[in-house]
Amino acid sequence: MSDKPHDYCGIFGVFNHPEAAVYTYYGLHSLQHRGQESAGIVTSRFDPEKSIPSMPQHKDFGLVLSVFENQKIFTEKLLGHAAIGHNRYSTSGSAGNATNIQPFRVHYKNGNLAIGHNGNLTNGSELRERLEERGVIFQSTSDTELILHLISHSKKTTQLDQIMDALQEIEGAYCLVLLTDDKLIAVRDPNGFRPLALGKQGASWMVASETCAFDINDVDYIRDIQPGEVLIIDRQTLESGEPRSLFLERKKDTSVSQCIFEYIYFARPDSRIFGENTDKIRRKIGKYLAHEHPLPKVTSTKTEKHPIIISVPDSSNTAALGYAHENQKQGYECKYEIGLIRNHYVGRTFISPGQASRDLKVRTKFNTVKGVLQDRVVFLVDDSIVRGTTSAHLVKMIRNAGPKEIHFLVSSPPIIHPCFYGMDFPSPKELIANIYDQNQDRIAEAIGVDSLRYLSSEGLVNAVKEAQPDGLGYCTACFTGQYPVPVSPHNKEENEYY
Numbered sequence: 294m295s296d297k298p299h300d301y302c303g304i305f306g307v308f309n310h311p312e313a314a315v316y317t318y319y320g321l322h323s324l325q326h327r328g329q330e331s332a333g334i335v336t337s338r339f340d341p342e343k344s345i346p347s348m349p350q351h352k353d354f355g356l357v358l359s360v361f362e363n364q365k366i367f368t369e370k371l372l373g374h375a376a377i378g379h380n381r382y383s384t385s386g387s388a389g390n391a392t393n394i395q396p397f398r399v400h401y402k403n404g405n406l407a408i409g410h411n412g413n414l415t416n417g418s419e420l421r422e423r424l425e426e427r428g429v430i431f432q433s434t435s436d437t438e439l440i441l442h443l444i445s446h447s448k449k450t451t452q453l454d455q456i457m458d459a460l461q462e463i464e465g466a467y468c469l470v471l472l473t474d475d476k477l478i479a480v481r482d483p484n485g486f487r488p489l490a491l492g493k494q495g496a497s498w499m500v501a502s503e504t505c506a507f508d509i510n511d512v513d514y515i516r517d518i519q520p521g522e523v524l525i526i527d528r529q530t531l532e533s534g535e536p537r538s539l540f541l542e543r544k545k546d547t548s549v550s551q552c553i554f555e556y557i558y559f560a561r562p563d564s565r566i567f568g569e570n571t572d573k574i575r576r577k578i579g580k581y582l583a584h585e586h587p588l589p590k591v592t593s594t595k596t597e598k599h600p601i602i603i604s605v606p607d608s609s610n611t612a613a614l615g616y617a618h619e620n621q622k623q624g625y626e627c628k629y630e631i632g633l634i635r636n637h638y639v640g641r642t643f644i645s646p647g648q649a650s651r652d653l654k655v656r657t658k659f660n661t662v663k664g665v666l667q668d669r670v671v672f673l674v675d676d677s678i679v680r681g682t683t684s685a686h687l688v689k690m691i692r693n694a695g696p697k698e699i700h701f702l703v704s705s706p707p708i709i710h711p712c713f714y715g716m717d718f719p720s721p722k723e724l725i726a727n728i729y730d731q732n733q734d735r736i737a738e739a740i741g742v743d744s745l746r747y748l749s750s751e752g753l754v755n756a757v758k759e760a761q762p763d764g765l766g767y768c769t770a771c772f773t774g775q776y777p778v779p780v781s782p783h784n785k786e787e788n789e790y791y
C-alpha cells in the first residue's frame with residue numbers, strides 16, 4: 294500500500310447511447326485515481342433475435358487500459374445502449390479475490406440486475422449475519438453483494454420497489470449505479486458521503502463519481518445527485534426529458550456529511566464535486582495554511598535568496614499555489630517552484646516483491662529538480678501525512694539535492710482516527726500523528742525536516758466554507774473523531790484491523 298489513503302472506488306453509468314460501453318471505458322479511465330486494482334463494465338442488451346434481454350460483462354484485475362486492451366471487447370461483447378462501470382481499490386485482505394471485482398451482475402426472478410458501489414456500509418456485518426441465517430450463500434466478501442441479496446429477497450413485486458426496499462436497510466456511505474433491463478438507477482446515501490454527478494449529451498444521460506469523467510466524453514454536467522436521492526433514468530425519461538427522483542430518509546440525529554477528504558486529496562482538481570470545483574477549494578485551503586503558518590519574514594539580498602515553495606505532485610500542487618499566492622499577497626517574498634517531478638507511469642505492480650526498498654519505491658515515483666532546490670530554504674507542501682514513511686524518504690531525497698533548510702507544511706489536520714465510510718487508512722496505531730501524540734516537532738524530527746506544521750481542523754472547515762458559503766455539511770471524523778453516522782462495534786473492529 295502506498296502511504297496515502299485510498300478510496301474504494303469510482304463509478305460511471307450511461308443510458309441511451311449506442312456506444313455506452315465505450316463511454317464507460319473513457320469515464321473509468323478518467324476515474325482511475327479512485328481505484329487501480331480492478332475494473333469492469335456491464336452493458337444492458339436486448340437481443341431482437343432471441344427476444345431475451347442480456348447483460349454482457351467484462352472485468353478483471355488491472356488498470357482500465359489493460360483490462361480493456363482488446364478492442365473486440367467493445368465491438369463483439371459489450372453491446373447495448375446502457376452500461377455501468379466500476380474501478381476498484383480493495384483492502385489488502387481481499388486484493389486477490391476475483392469474486393470481489395465489480396460491477397456485480399445477477400439474474401433473478403425480476404430479470405437482470407447489475408450494481409457498482411462506491412463507499413462502505415456501516416451495518417454490513419449485521420446484514421451479512423442476518424442473511425446467512427436465512428441460508429443465503431455469498432460469493433464475495435464485499436458489502437455490495439449484500440445489496441443484491443436484499444433486493445432479491447424483497448417481498449415487493451416491482452424491481453424498483455425491491456430496490457427501494459433494500460436501500461431502506463443499508464446504512465453508511467454509498468453511491469450506487471444500478472442497471473436493470475430497462476433502467477439506469479443512481480443512488481447517493483442520505484448523508485452524501487461520496488460524490489455523484491449527473492451529465493447529459495444530446496438524448497444520452499450519464500452519471501459519474503466525478504465530473505472529469507464527463508469532460509473526457511464531452512458530456513455536459515447537469516447537477517449533483519442529492520444526498521438521499523434515487524435517480525431513475527429510463528424510457529419515460531427520454532419522453533419527458535427529465536429523470537425521476539425518489540428520496541431516502543436520513544437517519545434521525547444525523548446531518549449531511551460529505552467527505553472533506555475528497556477535497557483535500559482524493560478528487561481530481563479538475564473535477565467539480567459536492568457543488569464546487571476541487572481546484573478552488575484546494576487554493577482556499579492553501580490560503581488558510583498561509584494565514585496559520587506564514588513564511589518567515591526574510592528579505593532577499595544578493596547573498597540570501599528568498600524561500601521557495603514546492604509541492605508533492607500532483608495532489609498538493611493547487612494547495613501549494615494557494616499558499617504561495619497568499620504569502621506573496623501578504624508581502625512575503627517567495628516563489629512557487631517545481632522542485633519534484635512525478636513519474637506517472639508507475640503501475641501498482643511495478644515492484645518485484647521483496648526486492649525494492651521503500652527508498653527505491655519513492656525514487657520510482659518522484660525525482661528532484663536539483664538546480665531548483667540547491668542552497669534554498671524550501672517549504673514543502675503536502676496534502677496529508679498518513680504513516681509518514683513516504684514523506685521521510687521524500688525528504689531524504691530532497692536533502693540530497695542540497696537545500697539549506699526544509700520546512701514541511703501539511704494542508705490538512707493530523708489524521709488520528711479511522712474512516713468507516715469508504716476511505717482506507719492504516720490502523721490508528723500506525724498513523725504518525727498518533728505515534729508522536731500529535732507533537733509537530735517530534736513528527737518533524739521523525740521525518741527529518743527542520744519544522745513541520747499542520748492546517749487546523751477549523752482552518753480546513755473555514756477554507757471550505759469561504760469557497761462554498763452555501764455548501765452542505767462535511768464529515769471530518771478522521772481528524773476530529775466526530776463520526777456523523779454511528780458505526781456498529783463489529784464493523785468498527787473489522788475496519789480498524791484489516
Ligand code: SF4
Binds near residue numbers: 555
Ligand atoms: S472519516 Fe475522513 S476520510 Fe472518512 S468520510 Fe470522514 S472525512 Fe472522509
